[in-house]
Amino acid sequence: MSVYTCVEQYQLEEFLNNYELGNLISYQGINSGIENTNYFVTTSSGKFVLTLFENLSNKELPYFLELMAYLAEHNIPSAHPVSDINGSYLRQLNGKPAALVQRLAGNTDVDVPTVAQCQALGEFLGNLHFVSPNFHLHRNNERGPHWWKVTAERVLPHMPANDAKLLQKELNFQHKYQNLSLPRGVIHADLFRDNALFAGDKLCGVIDFYYACNDVLIYDIAVMINDWCSLPNGDLDAKRVQAVLKSYYKTRPFTKVEYKVWPIMLRAAALRFWLSRLQDLHFPRPGEITHIKDPVVFQHILQAHIKAGEKRIALLHW
Secondary structure (H helix, E strand, O other), X not given: OEEOOOOOHHHHHHHHOOOOOOOEEEEXXXXXXXXXXXXXXXXXXXXXXXXEOOOOOOOOHHHHHHHHHHHHHOOOOEOOEOOOOOOOOOEEEOOEEEEEEEOOOOEOOOOOOOXXXXXXXXXXXXXXXXXXXXXXXXXXXXXXXXHHHHHHHHHHHHOOHHHHHHHHHHHHHHHXXXXXXXXXXXXXXXXXXXXXXXXXXXXXXXXXXXOOEEEEHHHHHHHHHHHHOEOOOOOEXXXXXXXXHXXXXXXXXOOHHHHHHHHHHHHHHHHHHHHHHHHHHHOOOOOOEOOOOOOHHHHHHHHHHHHHOOHHHHOOOO
């Protein structure tokens, strides 16, 4: 959520004329995240987040906005989009598709996650995966194996030899497991610390559903655990992992096949975000406020998973 497209005050005021939200009081660019332009917007009727979509098209966006509305209406803590005077969630601003959503309470300044916070996110994912099969729209994962391959081809020439060897080896390993028959549904696919709002240990809501898609459910858990439960050396904190899974299992226990492939999913999730951060590092996009995250973090997480191997399955039990 960086600022790539600047919005002037008069442009925002004209935009807000299409909503019943009162007068503009203030707005401020948000510098966390990397994909879209975001602003905090305060009007005389409340607080909102304005998103200008830098890559997603008008055709793609209904999936995400309708999903957010669906989840909020099914008591999943997420930000409900705001409809304009014509009942639409989506408009144009400064040449980009744009939407307003409710600004939730809490903040994303979690440095070292607590066991209680991880437990809350396990419950969130369990509930998300329980209600999402009834969502009426479908979207493939645009950051799946094909994207891994294409992105690797771009970044490999820019990498040190040993790192490039590790990346190519992991791509070859993951290729063997791309056709597994696993439970699928709508997943968040990007549940990092900067996408969950907490007030202490209370989860106020999850934001940024713009990578959401239909894919393997346990991949979603692996993405979350890699960020929330990893130690500085890339290894996993067993107590935090087990807090996530114990809470998640109350709604949806793993199948036997999911138990077996759990170490593979952890590696797949680490690979995906290593690649995205490598791409952002070597091919940055210009912006007024940008935030590029360190790819080495996920390289170390991947290496820790490879080293641990089947020991990761032991974390599924307590």
